[in-house]
Amino acid sequence: RSNDKFVTDIPKIELHVHIEGTMTPELRWKLAQRNKIPLTAGSEKVLLPTLAETREAYQHIRGRIGATSADGKRNMTFFEAYYGGFDLLQTEEDYFDLAMGYFERAGEMNVRYCEPFFDPQGHTRRGIPIDMILKGFKRAQIAAEHRLNVRSQWIMCMLRDMSPESAMDQYEAALPYKDMIVGLGLDSDEFERPPSLFDDLFKRAREDGFKLTSHCDFNQKDTHDHILQVAERLGGTGAERIDHGMNAADQAGLMEIIKSKDIGMTICPCAYIRHASEEAVFPRIRKLFDAGIKITIASDDPAYMEDNWVLHNLHMVREKCSFNNKDMMQLQRNAVSICWASDELKKKLL
Ligand code: ADE
Numbered sequence: 001r002s003n004d005k006f007v008t009d010i011p012k013i014e015l016h017v018h019i020e021g022t023m024t025p026e027l028r029w030k031l032a033q034r035n036k037i038p039l040t041a042g043s044e045k046v047l048l049p050t051l052a053e054t055r056e057a058y059q060h061i062r063g064r065i066g067a068t069s070a071d072g073k074r075n076m077t078f079f080e081a082y083y084g085g086f087d088l089l090q091t092e093e094d095y096f097d098l099a100m101g102y103f104e105r106a107g108e109m110n111v112r113y114c115e116p117f118f119d120p121q122g123h124t125r126r127g128i129p130i131d132m133i134l135k136g137f138k139r140a141q142i143a144a145e146h147r148l149n150v151r152s153q154w155i156m157c158m159l160r161d162m163s164p165e166s167a168m169d170q171y172e173a174a175l176p177y178k179d180m181i182v183g184l185g186l187d188s189d190e191f192e193r194p195p196s197l198f199d200d201l202f203k204r205a206r207e208d209g210f211k212l213t214s215h216c217d218f219n220q221k222d223t224h225d226h227i228l229q230v231a232e233r234l235g236g237t238g239a240e241r242i243d244h245g246m247n248a249a250d251q252a253g254l255m256e257i258i259k260s261k262d263i264g265m266t267i268c269p270c271a272y273i274r275h276a277s278e279e280a281v282f283p284r285i286r287k288l289f290d291a292g293i294k295i296t297i298a299s300d301d302p303a304y305m306e307d308n309w310v311l312h313n314l315h316m317v318r319e320k321c322s323f324n325n326k327d328m329m330q331l332q333r334n335a336v337s338i339c340w341a342s343d344e345l346k347k348k349l350l
């Protein structure tokens with residue numbers, strides 16, 4: 001891992017991190033013990049693994065289809081590992097610990113403001129009340145602001161592989177917590193699930209005052225169509241941000257639309273290089289940046305992506321895109337510009 005003092009020290013903003021994707025093996029282990037839930041560690045053979053085995057399993061999370069490693073054990077896919085972690089979250093304290101764990105880490109990296117995602121349906125479909133989740137998050141959010149000087153607002157993401165009706169029901173159930181939720185997003189498995197399926201929900205959310213964003217992950221089927229839908233039709237006239245959206249760099253027309261509408265993009269390089277070559281990733285990042293599109297660098301699911309947090313992602317683009325100090329500052333200014341903090345807070349972040 002490359003290292004650089006300038007990047008380590010600068011005040012940071014993180015706008016693309018799934019709170020459930022910050023569940024470290026240590027927290028997973030702790031929650032399994034506390035809630036007396038049997039833990040699996042990737043291979044069907046290892047029930048009730050040790051902490052060391054849990055850590056080990058995290059190092060082999062790959063791809064969409066579970067690969068088999070040399071010793072015959074089946075590795076966890078990303079989605080298996082990610083949604084498997086949801087089952088361990090059972091009490092308000094668990095949600096507090098998950099969020100606090102991320103905020104502490106964020107504080108250590110000099111992240112001063114963040115907008116973490118959460119996936120309410122992944123919890124409520126297991127019978128967890130929305131109040132429990134958001135009460136735990138809220139306590140952590142307040143503690144982080146006071147104890148760590150890390151400010152935050154939440155983005156509620158709907159699972160696009162579930163139905164639009166389910167998303168609307170979940171949205172309405174979360175409305176009592178509107179004051180701690182700044183935006184609505186769309187994540188999970190994108191295959192044949194275009195953003196337009198959720199038109200009604202995004203229109204409603206915009207009317208209700210939420211900011212809008214949607215995942216368009218790198219190199220997915222129909223990605224250019226999905227990017228265009230997010231830019232031009234979500235909420236009626238297009239979303240404020242696109243999460244990932246890297247394939248916009250393939251088409252001058254898409255880049256022009258994103259630029260002219262001043263749409264922000266959240267880019268997570270360590271997530272892409274797990275599936276794509278460096279030559280596919282870094283020139284695209286550089287191209288978007290050089291076009292003056294407001295991109296920001298983030299971590300996505302750091303615990304499941306070889307433990308690469310926002311700091312590592314920043315070090316990586318610094319080196320691989322040959323960004324200088326001025327460029328690194330511009331990335332943070334982009335983040336301030338496209339984040340959804342109040343104007344008053346934005347002034348303090350600059
Ligand atoms: N939800 C959490 N992480 C995700 C990812 N990398 N892609 C799609 N949905 C997600």
Ligand code: ZN
Nearest residue numbers: 018187215300
């Ligand atoms: Zn994501």
